[in-house]
Amino acid sequence: MRLKSLSLSEKISAPTFILFIVTIIPVGVASAQTVTPRPCDLFASATPCVAAFSTTRALYRSYTDPLYQVTRQSDKAQANIGLLPDGYANATEQDTFCANTSCAITKLYDQSPNHNDLVPAPPGGAARGPGAHGYDIPAVANALPATVAGHKVYGIAISPGMGYRNDSPKQTAVNGQPEGVYMVTSSLNLNEKCCFDFGNAETNNLDNKAGHMDAINIMCHGNPCSPDAGLDMEDGIYGHVKVPAGTTFVTDMGASDGQHAYAIYQGNAQSGTLTTTGTTPLSSGYQPMRQEGAIILGIGGDNSNWAEGYFFEGVMTRGMPNTQAMEAVQSNIVAAGYAGQFKP
Numbered sequence: 325m326r327l328k329s330l331s332l333s334e335k336i337s338a339p340t341f342i343l344f345i346v347t348i349i350p351v352g353v354a355s356a357q358t359v360t361p362r363p364c365d366l367f368a369s370a371t372p373c374v375a376a377f378s379t380t381r382a383l384y385r386s387y388t389d390p391l392y393q394v395t396r397q398s399d400k401a402q403a404n405i406g407l408l409p410d411g412y413a414n415a416t417e418q419d420t421f422c423a424n425t426s427c428a429i430t431k432l433y434d435q436s437p438n439h440n441d442l443v444p445a446p447p448g449g450a451a452r453g454p455g456a457h458g459y460d461i462p463a464v465a466n467a468l469p470a471t472v473a474g475h476k477v478y479g480i481a482i483s484p485g486m487g488y489r490n491d492s493p494k495q496t497a498v499n500g501q502p503e504g505v506y507m508v509t510s511s512l513n514l515n516e517k518c519c520f521d522f523g524n525a526e527t528n529n530l531d532n533k534a535g536h537m538d539a540i541n542i543m544c545h546g547n548p549c550s551p552d553a554g555l556d557m558e559d560g561i562y563g564h565v566k567v568p569a570g571t572t573f574v575t576d577m578g579a580s581d582g583q584h585a586y587a588i589y590q591g592n593a594q595s596g597t598l599t600t601t602g603t604t605p606l607s608s609g610y611q612p613m614r615q616e617g618a619i620i621l622g623i624g625g626d627n628s629n630w631a632e633g634y635f636f637e638g639v640m641t642r643g644m645p646n647t648q649a650m651e652a653v654q655s656n657i658v659a660a661g662y663a664g665q666f667k668p
Contacts, residue, residue, distance in 0.1 A: 359385045359411035363506075363639055364436070366652045371504055371643035374495040375619055376435040377442060378637035380470070380477040381660060382411040387435045394418055394465045398425035404433075412475045418465060427465035429480060432621070438494040440619055445489035448529035448627025450518075453485055460487040460629055463622075468634055470664035480622075480635040481513070482520065487623030491527045495642055496619060497538065497582060500612030504645040505540045506577035507638035508593050508657055511551045511567045512666045514544045519624035520633035521556050523578070523640060527618045531626040534559045535614040539625070540578045542567065542633060553590040555580065557610055558625055563588030563601050573636070573662040575654055579644045583612045589650050593657050598650060636662065 364373035364384045376383040379392050390404035391413055403421040408414050418427065434440040447458030455461045463486050468479035497503035505523040514520065523539030526532045537558035544551055553576040554563040565588045567574055573593035580586035586606055591598040606613070619640065623629045637657075645653075 361385050363653045367641050371641040371645045373436045373639050374642045375440045375640040377432045380413050380472045380636050383435050390433050392429050393431035394427040395430040396427050412473050413477045415476045428462040429465050430462045440490050440493035442488035442490050445487040450626040450628040473661050482622035482633050484630045487629045488621040490619045493619050496617040497615050498617040500582040502581045502644035504579040504641040508636040509542050509574050510634040511571040511574050513632050515632045516544045517630035518628040520631035522621050522638045524615045525618045525620040525625035527616045529627050534609040537625045538615045540576050542576055565590040577650050581644045591654050593662050598654050
């Protein structure tokens with residue numbers, strides 16, 4: 325039972341993970357008393373989280389349920405990966421369950437009270453995935469080892485054909501409502517393809533034109549790769565705050581009032597403060613926004629699924645976070661102590 329919160333090394337095809345479910349193995353839970361405030365606690369007063377995902381840690385102090393689900397290739401069994409007492413992922417659960425076989429991350433649990441869980445995305449107007457019935461395939465579970473707070477964890481390594489989605493979530497911003505979004509990602513393993521996004525998108529998996537998305541994006545520009553952070557608002561990515569090439573862990577954030585203005589924030593997730601565009605007028609055709617409220621990860625709103633990228637945690641809020649809130653969350657991310665070395 326899920327409790328409410330208080331406030332490729334080897335590609336795996338979708339048919340393997342959609343059919344023949346055998347069992348779900350429970351895991352232990354964290355003790356909330358040992359966990360310090362987390363991003364959704366810091367956002368809560370003015371801009372509550374409406375969706376929160378991570379394979380590395382709890383994003384609420386009170387969250388004690390599983391972070392994600394893995395599916396084992398050998399027998400198609402599933403296990404929920406939970407938390408250690410200090411609120412970080414219990415990667416040993418995954419290692420034990422997936423020993424001598426391979427696993428994929430087949431569900432990301434939303435830590436917010438809305439339970440807006442993410443699963444492999446269905447086909448869209450731009451692309452079909454390589455899985456059964458045109459679905460995207462899930463990420464390989466052990467493809468992105470890292471550490472956080474000294475604990476071994478796994479991030480999500482997205483390659484072309486992979487992506488996650490929820491087309492009918494609760495409480496996400498729609499039709500010009502204000503919102504915020506952030507993700508901890510990386511400037512490594514990116515390409516120039518559309519679209520390594522996390523955030524708000526169309527509910528019908530089509531390109532419904534300007535203003536129907538509001539998702540944070542990171543991608544390369546040029547060769548060698550010159551990455552930047554921006555807001556994918558559909559038919560355009562705006563903001564373009566440069567991300568220093570080679571930054572292993574990156575904090576990318578966006579905020580919009582849904583009517584007239586937005587802001588982008590970017591920082592090193594291991595140290596320091598944020599760089600920002602400051603409050604910037606929305607472009608012509610985007611005033612007001614027309615968000616539809618679906619949630620995407622690793623793809624574009626029309627299932628453009630050609631991007632590469634890394635994801636460790638991310639949140640969507642109902643309400644436009646101010647700079648002080650974004651800086652508080654950045655400080656929390658830095659304090660978490662992300663570490664690891666990945667291929668460029």
